[in-house]
Amino acid sequence: xxxxxxxxxxxxxxxxxxxxxxxxxxxxxxxxxxxxxxxxxxxxxxxxxxxxxxxxxxxxxxxxxxxxxxxxxxxxxxxxxxxxxxxxxxxxxxxxxxxxxxxxxxxxxxxxxxxxxxxxxxxxxxxxxxxxxxxxxxxxxxxxxxxxxxxxxxxxxxxxxxxxxxxxxxxxxxxxxxxxxxxxxxxxxxxxxxxxxxxxxxxxxxxxxxxxxxxxxxxxxxxxxxxxxxxxxxxxxxxxxxxxxxxxxxxxxxxxxxxxxxxxxxxxxxxxxxxxxxxxxxxxxxxxxxxxxxxxxxxxxxxxxxxxxxxxxxxxxxxxxxxxxxxxxxxxxxxxxxxxxxxxxxxxxxxxxxxxxxxxxxxxxxxxxxxxxxxxxxxxxxxxxxxxxxxxxxxxxxxxxxxxxxxxxxxxxxxxxxxxxxxxxxxxxxxxxxxxxxxx
Amino acid sequence: xxxxxxxxxxxxxxxxxxxxxxxxxxxxxxxxxxxxxxxxxxxxxxxxxxxxxxxxxxxxxxxxxxxxxxxxxxxxxxxxxxxxxxxxxxxxxxxxxxxxxxxxxxxxxxxxxxxxxxxxxxxxxxxxxxxxxxxxxxxxxxxxxxxxxxxxxxxxxxxxxxxxxxxxxxxxxxxxxxxxxxxxxxxxxxxxxxxxxxxxxxxxxxxxxxxxxxxxxxxxxxxxxxxxxxxxxxxxxxxxxxxxxxxxxxxxxxxxxxxxxxxxxxxxxxxxxxxxxxxxxxxxxxxxxxxxxxxxxxxxxxxxxxxxxxxxxxxxxxxxxxxxxxxxxxxxxxxxxxxxxxxxxxxxxxxxxxxxxxxxxxxxxxxxxxxxxxxxxxxxxxxxxxxxxxxxxxxxxxxxxxxxxxxxxxxxxxxxxxxxxxxxxxxxxxxxxxxxxxxxxxxxxxxxxxxxxxxxxxxxxxxxxxxxxxxxxxxxxxxxxxxxxxxxxxxxxxxxxxxxxxxxxxxxxxxxxxxxxxxxxxxxxxxxxxxxxxxxxxxxxxxxx
Numbered sequence: 001x002x003x004x005x006x007x008x009x010x011x012x013x014x015x016x017x018x019x020x021x022x023x024x025x026x027x028x029x030x031x032x033x034x035x036x037x038x039x040x041x042x043x044x045x046x047x048x049x050x051x052x053x054x055x056x057x058x059x060x061x062x063x064x065x066x067x068x069x070x071x072x073x074x075x076x077x078x079x080x081x082x083x084x085x086x087x088x089x090x091x092x093x094x095x096x097x098x099x100x101x102x103x104x105x106x107x108x109x110x111x112x113x114x115x116x117x118x119x120x121x122x123x124x125x126x127x128x129x130x131x132x133x134x135x136x137x138x139x140x141x142x143x144x145x146x147x148x149x150x151x152x153x154x155x156x157x158x159x160x161x162x163x164x165x166x167x168x169x170x171x172x173x174x175x176x177x178x179x180x181x182x183x184x185x186x187x188x189x190x191x192x193x194x195x196x197x198x199x200x201x202x203x204x205x206x207x208x209x210x211x212x213x214x215x216x217x218x219x220x221x222x223x224x225x226x227x228x229x230x231x232x233x234x235x236x237x238x239x240x241x242x243x244x245x246x247x248x249x250x251x252x253x254x255x256x257x258x259x260x261x262x263x264x265x266x267x268x269x270x271x272x273x274x275x276x277x278x279x280x281x282x283x284x285x286x287x288x289x290x291x292x293x294x295x296x297x298x299x300x301x302x303x304x305x306x307x308x309x310x311x312x313x314x315x316x317x318x319x320x321x322x323x324x325x326x327x328x329x330x331x332x333x334x335x336x337x338x339x340x341x342x343x344x345x346x347x348x349x350x351x352x353x354x355x356x357x358x359x360x361x362x363x364x365x366x367x368x369x370x371x372x373x374x375x376x377x378x379x380x381x382x383x384x385x386x387x388x389x390x391x392x393x394x395x396x397x398x399x400x401x402x403x404x405x406x407x408x409x410x411x412x413x414x415x416x417x418x419x420x421x422x423x424x425x426x427x428x429x430x431x432x433x434x435x436x437x438x439x440x
Numbered sequence: 441x442x443x444x445x446x447x448x449x450x451x452x453x454x455x456x457x458x459x460x461x462x463x464x465x466x467x468x469x470x471x472x473x474x475x476x477x478x479x480x481x482x483x484x485x486x487x488x489x490x491x492x493x494x495x496x497x498x499x500x501x502x503x504x505x506x507x508x509x510x511x512x513x514x515x516x517x518x519x520x521x522x523x524x525x526x527x528x529x530x531x532x533x534x535x536x537x538x539x540x541x542x543x544x545x546x547x548x549x550x551x552x553x554x555x556x557x558x559x560x561x562x563x564x565x566x567x568x569x570x571x572x573x574x575x576x577x578x579x580x581x582x583x584x585x586x587x588x589x590x591x592x593x594x595x596x597x598x599x600x601x602x603x604x605x606x607x608x609x610x611x612x613x614x615x616x617x618x619x620x621x622x623x624x625x626x627x628x629x630x631x632x633x634x635x636x637x638x639x640x641x642x643x644x645x646x647x648x649x650x651x652x653x654x655x656x657x658x659x660x661x662x663x664x665x666x667x668x669x670x671x672x673x674x675x676x677x678x679x680x681x682x683x684x685x686x687x688x689x690x691x692x693x694x695x696x697x698x699x700x701x702x703x704x705x706x707x708x709x710x711x712x713x714x715x716x717x718x719x720x721x722x723x724x725x726x727x728x729x730x731x732x733x734x735x736x737x738x739x740x741x742x743x744x745x746x747x748x749x750x751x752x753x754x755x756x757x758x759x760x761x762x763x764x765x766x767x768x769x770x771x772x773x774x775x776x777x778x779x780x781x782x783x784x785x786x787x788x789x790x791x792x793x794x795x796x797x798x799x800x801x802x803x804x805x806x807x808x809x810x811x812x813x814x815x816x817x818x819x820x821x822x823x824x825x826x827x828x829x830x831x832x833x834x835x836x837x838x839x840x841x842x843x844x845x846x847x848x849x850x851x852x853x854x855x856x857x858x859x860x861x862x863x864x865x866x867x868x869x870x871x872x873x874x875x876x877x878x879x880x881x882x883x884x885x886x887x888x889x890x891x892x893x894x895x896x897x898x899x900x901x902x903x904x905x906x907x908x909x910x911x912x913x914x915x916x917x918x919x920x921x922x923x924x925x926x927x928x929x930x931x932x933x934x935x936x937x938x939x940x941x942x943x944x945x946x947x948x949x950x951x952x953x954x955x956x957x958x959x960x961x962x963x964x965x966x967x968x969x970x971x972x973x974x975x976x977x978x979x980x981x982x983x984x985x
Contacts, residue, residue, distance in 0.1 A: 294569050
C-alpha cells in the first residue's frame with residue numbers, strides 16, 4: 001500500500017519548535033495526510049482542513065458561501081443520508097463539528113481510536129460523494145440567515161463588518177466570513193452554484209488531514225488509501241483582488257442602540273502570514289509587546305488609570321495582508337481621546353524608542369511555554385496544526401513560526417513597526433453606545 | 441467564570457482573528473448551522489381553536505439538602521502522570537452560599553482579588569510580569585459550594601512558580617485600587633454582559649433564581665448589583681480569613697508530582713488559618729413546580745430554560761440511567777439527541793435544544809462541562825436555544841412533548857445504543873487533561889463516588905431501554921417543569937401561556953408527513969403552568985439585589 005504514496009517527510013522536533021514529531025505523506029491524488037503520535041491512550045483527533053474560506057468569495061453576490069457550504073457538508077450522501085453519519089459516529093463515541101474562517105474550512109472529530117476506520121470511511125464518503133436536494137439546501141440557507149440574525153444581536157458582528165469594510169476596498173477580506181446580509185438572503189437561489197463550489201474547492205489537492213493521538217500507523221494509512229485513494233479532481237484557481245496601498249489613515253464610527261460599553265479600535269494593515277519569512281513571527285511578538293498583559297499600555301489603561309475594562313492585541317495569521325490592532329473596551333465614552341492617544345503612543349514608541357531586549361526575551365519565553373501548555377490534547381494539537389497549515393499551505397508552518405519567534409531580535413521588531421505600523425496604514429473605529437447599563 | 445464574564449473570549453468571538461496560540465478558540469464564525477424558521481405560507485396544520493383546561497396550582501415540593509461528603513483538613517488528592525506540566529488545584533469548600541446576606545458576590549470577588557490583585561511582594565502589574573515568562577497560570581473559579589485556586593506551569597519553571605503561587609495564597613496585597621477595578625468589572629458583567637449581551641445566560645441565571653428563591657443558591661455566583669456595591673476591603677479581608685481555611689481545603693496535585701512538591705504545598709497551606717466560620721447548613725431547596733417567569737428584554741428571539749430541582753444526585757442507584765436517558769434526549773451541543781434531531785434538524789426551530797441530569801456549565805469553548813461545580817442539591821433542566829418569538833410556544837411544547845415521550849415508553853433500542861456508545865467514548869474526553877482528571881478526583885471525593893466515570897461506562901454498557909425509561913419516570917415529571925423565557929414581547933408570551941390555546945406552526949419549506957402529524961400533537965401539548973403562575977420581570981432587575 002505504501003508504494004502508492006508519492007512522498008513521505010519526517011519533521012523532527014527542534015529547539016524552539018513544537019514538542020512533538022509530525023509525519024507527512026502526500027497521496028498521488030494530492031491529498032496531504034499528517035500524523036502526530038501522541039500519548040492519549042485510546043483516543044485521537046481527526047481534522048480535515050479545506051483551503052477555502054471567505055477569501056475565495058470573489059464573485060459578486062456570493063459572499064458567505066464558504067461558511068454556508070460548511071453547513072451543507074453535513075447534509076449526507078447516498079450511503080449515509082442526512083443524520084445517518086451523525087448516528088453512526090455518535091454511537092462510536094465521536095464528537096465532531098466544523099468551522100469556517102477567512103482562509104480555511106475545518107472539519108473535526110475527536111473520539112476513540114477503535115472507531116477510526118469507520119470514521120475514515122464516513123469522512124471520505126462525504127468529501128467524495130456529497131449529495132443533497134434543493135429543498136434541503138434551501139432550508140439550510142434559511143438556517144444561515146438565522147445564524148446571522150442571532151449573531152447580529154451582539155455588537156461585535158457590526159463592529160467587525162464596519163472595520164473590514166473601512167480597511168479593505170478591493171480584497172475579499174472586506175466582508176466577514178458570514179457574508180453580506182443581502183447575499184445571505186439570496187442563498188436559497190444558489191443551488192446550482194453550490195454544486196460548482198463543491199467541485200471547485202473540495203478536491204484532494206486542496207485538503208489536508210491531520211490525525212493526532214493514539215493510532216496504528218499502518219492501519220491508518222491503509223484505510224486512508226482505501227477510502228480516499230479514488231478521490232479525484234484538482235482545485236480551481238481564482239484571482240483574489242489585490243488591496244491597493246492605503247494613502248491615509250481612515251476612521252469609521254458606529255453607534256449602538258442599546259446600553260453597553262463603548263469600544264475603541266485602532267488597527268493597521270500588516271503583511272500576509274508567512275512561515276518562510278519572519279513577518280508572522282515578529283507580528284506575534286508585537287501583539288504582546290504593544291498590548292499584552294505585561295505591556296505598559298495594559299498596565300496604564302487597565303490597572304493604573306482604569307480607563308478601560310479590557311485591552312487586547314487583535315491579530316490572526318492570514319493568507320493575504322490583513323490587520324493587527326488594539327481592541328479596547330472603554331469604561332466610559334469620556335475616556336476615548338485619552339485611550340486613543342495612549343495606543344498611538346505605544347505603537348510610536350516601538351518605531352522611535354528602544355525595543356527592550358529583556359521584555360522581548362520574556363515574550364519569547366512566554367510564547368514558547370504557552371504553546372507547550374496549550375497543546376495538551378490531540379484535539380488542541382490537531383486544531384493548531386491544521387488551521388495554520390491550511391492558512392499558510394504547509395503542515396510545517398506552525399513549527400517554523402515557533403522557531404522563528406525564538407530568533408526575533410529587537411531590531412526586527414523596530415524595523416517591522418517602522419515599515420507597517422504607520423499612519424497611512426491605520427484604520428480607527430469609534431463604537432459608541434448609550435451608557436445606561438454601565439457601572440461607571 | 442461564565443462565558444459572559446470573559447473579556448478575552450468576548451473580544452475574540454467578535455473578530456475572527458484568532459492567533460496561532462489561541463488554539464482552543466473556534467469562535468470565529470459560528471461552528472455549525474444555526475437554523476431559522478422564518479414563517480412562510482407552507483403547510484399550516486389545522487387544529488381545534490379551543491383552550492386547554494387550566495391545571496390546579498401545585499404546591500411547592502421542597503427538596504431536602506444532602507450535604508456533600510466530609511473531607512479531612514488539607515486532604516491531598518494526587519495524580520502522577522507523565523506530562524511535563526504541573527497542575528495544582530486548591531479546592532476550598534467555600535462558594536457563593538458563603539456570601540453573607542447583603543454581600544452577594546463576596547466569595548467570587550475575594551478569589552478574583554487573590555489571583556489578580558497582587559501580593560505583599562508583587563503589585564498586580566508585577567504579578568503579571570513575574571508569571572509571564574514562565575507562562576505560569578494562576579486562576580480562580582467559584583461556584584455555589586466550591587472555590588478553586590488553580591495553577592499550571594511547565595516543570596522547568598516549577599520552583600519560581602511555586603514561590604509566586606504560595607504568595608498569592610498566603611500574602612495577598614489587598615490593594616484598594618484593584619478591589620475597585622475588579623468590583624467594577626463584576627458589576628459590568630451583570631449590568632452589561634448578563635442583562636444585555638447574552639440572552640441564554642440570562643435565562644439560565646434566572647431559572648436558578650426561580651428554582652432557589654430564598655435559598656443560598658438563589659443569587660448569581662458573580663453576585664448582585666446591590667451586594668457587590670456594598671462590598672468593602674474589610675469584608676474581603678474578613679471573608680478570606682473566614683472561608684479560605686485549612687479545614688475547608690482539598691489539595692489537588694497532578695503531573696510530574698513528587699513528595700517534595702506535596703510537602704511544599706502542604707507547608708504553605710499550613711500557614712492558612714486552621715478554621716474560620718462554620719460551614720453553611722443548607723436548607724431544603726424550595727422546589728417550585730409549574731411556574732413561568734418571563735424576562736422582558738429588547739431582543740430579536742426568545743430563549744428558554746426549563747427545569748426543576750430534585751433529589752437525584754451522582755452516587756444514587758438511578759443516576760446513571762437518568763443521565764443516559766437525558767443524554768439520549770439531548771446531550772449538550774451534540775447532533776444525535778432526540779431534541780436536536782426533532783426540533784432543529786427536522787423542523788429548523790433553533791440552533792439546538794438539550795437536556796441535563798445535573799447542573800451543567802460549559803467549559804470555555806468546548807462542549808463539555810466544567811469540573812468542580814459540586815452541589816448538594818441538583819436540578820434537571822432543558823435548554824431551548826433562541827427561537828423566533830412566534831414559535832416560542834410551539835418549540836416549548838415540542839421540548840415538553842419529547843421529554844414526555846421518554847417517560848411513557850422505553851426509547852428505541854438503536855437510538856439508545858447511539859447515546860450509550862457516544863457516552864462510552866465521550867466520557868473519556870471529559871477526563872482527558874490533568875486538570876480535569878484532578879477535578880474529577882475532587883468531585884468524586886465530595887460526592888462519595890470513587891471512580892464515577894469508570895462506573896458510568898460500565899453501567900452504560902448494560903442499561904436496557906426499559907431500565908432507562910423506568911428510572912427516568914421515577915425522577916422526572918413534565919408536570920414539575922418551571923419555565924423561564926427571555927423575550928421582547930413578554931406580555932404577549934405571558935398571555936399565550938395563560939390562554940392555553942393550541943399553537944400550530946408553519947414552515948418555509950416542505951416537511952415530511954410524519955413530522956406534520958406529530959406537529960398536530962405538539963401544538964396541543966398542555967404546559968403545566970396554571971394561568972395564575974405566570975410572571976413577567978424586566979431584564980434590568982435581574983440580580984439587582
